[in-house]
Amino acid sequence: MQLLRTLLVCLLLLAPLPALAYDILVLQSLREKGYDEAVKGVKRECAATMRTVVLSDYAETDITRIIREEHPRLVIAVGDRALEVAEKQRNTPVLYMMALHAKPHQRGAVSGVGMLFDPARCLTVFESIGSKRVGVVCDPSKSGAYLRRAQVAARRSGIELVVREVHSPKETPSMLDSLRGKVDALWMLPDVTAVSPESTEAYFLFSQGERVPLVSFAEFYLTMGGAIALGIDRFDIGKQLGAMAQSALEGTPVESLAPQPPRRVMLRVNEGVLRRLKISIAGGG
């Protein structure tokens, strides 16, 4: 079936038909509900014509050729793989979203909306619950830049970030163990090294054992014992990127468009955990 689809696409691409004219080529890593929500947000905010290519539908996709032949004015990469593929060409500016591993300072005309909130915004949550020493476990190779920004913001807020660096998921439990008695809150970053499926449990055991609130990055973790979740709004991210795309199409150079963190924070709390930990959010959350 996949082979048939590939052959069909190749046939369409090779056919001497006049190229379809559109403004934005949306490269989507795979068919995913979260990606679809974000793309909907883009379409809501940006009225440009678009063509969507889902990379997982094809065994191999020659994006460079597509762009060369179809001349889109902008490429929107949805997901890390799409960003990786889009970055292979240099002619068309790229806007990305839903890419966890996107670097803040990409080379060339690449910008977009990241998936990590501004650390200052996250730290306000710790401020609101009165935490002064916040434990963070992260892989410097993946979350180093973000951590540095967070440390700057923390210093500004008077919060001490007690950082433990891990280079393998196996190190997470012991690193968390090393935080015992040294923190009064734990910040779970979306770091794939620090937070692996095998070690995720350690965060909640630590939180439970040390009776410190765990602030995570998704509502899902509230069900496992997290106290507060700062979640992203994928549709809003799409809209945010749509505005950037509109701006780019209107003539703003993409290079001048700085990468943005998600603008909307979806704060969720586990009332039970907060009550058990006797924590209240200042200002009513």
Added chain:
Amino acid sequence: MKSLLKPRLTKNFRFRLYLIFTATIALLTAAFASFYVVTEVNGFRSTLEREGRLLATVLAQNARLPLFAENREALALLAAGTARYPSVLFVSISNTEGRVLTEVKNPKDTGSGAIDMRVEVTSPGLVASPEAVLLGHAPVDEKRVIGRVDLRLDTSGAQERLKKLVAATLAIGTLFWIVVSLLSYQILKRVTSSFNLLMHGIEEIGSGNLSARVNLDSDDELGRGANAINAMAASLELRELENLSLQEELLKAMKLEVQEEKKRVMARLIHTNKMTSLGLLLSSMAHEINNPNASIRFSGHIIAKIWADVVPLLDGVWREEGDFYLGGIPFQKARGALADNAAKIVENSERIARVVQGLRDYGVGDGARLRPDLEVNGAVAAALSVLACQMQQDIWLKTALGNDIPVITGNQHQIEQVLINLILNAMQSFPDGRGEVLLTTRHDCIRSEVVVEVEDDGVGICAETMERLFEPFFSTKLDRGGSGLGLYISQYIVAEHGGRLQLTSTPGKGTLARVILPVGGPAQKGEGAGR
């Protein structure tokens, strides 16, 4: 004593029931006890296994993070904690490559057996990577094996427990069996007491004592059965009494009948004896009469001869001297009268001789001598002469004798006897002694038979009597001197002559007796029959 007791016991319903009850209870108790022991042992073993699996699972859960982090110290602590359980002999935690990260052995005597338990340590399910969580993936319950926990459990406790359980179950089972058997005996004793009463009553009745009764006062099935048996016994007793009564009556009746029959037989014997005596008397009388009668007849002949010789002489005297008297009678009258009287003397004497001869022949008989020239009309006349003195004035005997009747072969005396019997019967058939008897003889040329008919207009013979007419000693006139042999002998005689004796009668109108004799006699008839 034992040998006597054994068959009695084995045939005792209560004992059999008790035996069945106790055996059933023993079997059930054994079955339940076995089932209980097996269930308990299995339950204990499964509890042990469950406990071990739970321990291993808990250990696997607790060891998940230390195992993932390969924290040997933490794993050793966890393993030691698990090994503290008394039933745990051995604990081992190893990673997926099979490398043992920690191991604890309990220095216990493993005894009779152990259970090995292995539980895999898996990563927590329903936990996704941060990327997936951010993308809003639904959590997938995908568990990845990261190691395993091995546990060995001691089962010697189970063996000990099994022994105690078996002992306790045996003791309780035996106690239960004894108690229930005793209770069963008491219940059976109570239940079968009615049955025993019933059986005793039935046996008593069955032995013939129908006045015995089952003394069972209850309204259950046995009570109803006892009532039914009592009713049956009462009914049988009543029937028995009735039978006895009937038997006695029958015996009495039989005795009476035998006595009456005896009387009848004796009467017949007496009558026969009388007849025999009468025959002898007749013979004797005939002899006594014949002698003087012969003298009278001889005297008559002599008188007649003398008179014949005297008459010419007296005629000469008469002619010469005139008439004179003899015995006061003028000679001319006396001449004829004397001759006539002499002839009468002879004639009557001969008649006397014939009558006497007839009586003699009737009484003594002249054997089975057959005459080839027997004249039936002559036999009829002889019979009538014998019966002459029996004739009554109110009975009119008419005869219509055929003229051309041929002679037959037969015994005149026997034929006369037949005719006398028939005529006497006809004469006795008139209830008031008044009637008409018609005696006819004729020749049936076609059949070559001589037929003698005696017909009367008397009371006739009823059908019941008609059936028994030819039975010997059957008579409706036994009280009037009948012997019951007349018709029987007559039929015998006629049959001996090759003929038939037929009787037809209409009650109230009269009877016709027909004697049919073959002209050729019995030989011809026999030949005819032979042909």
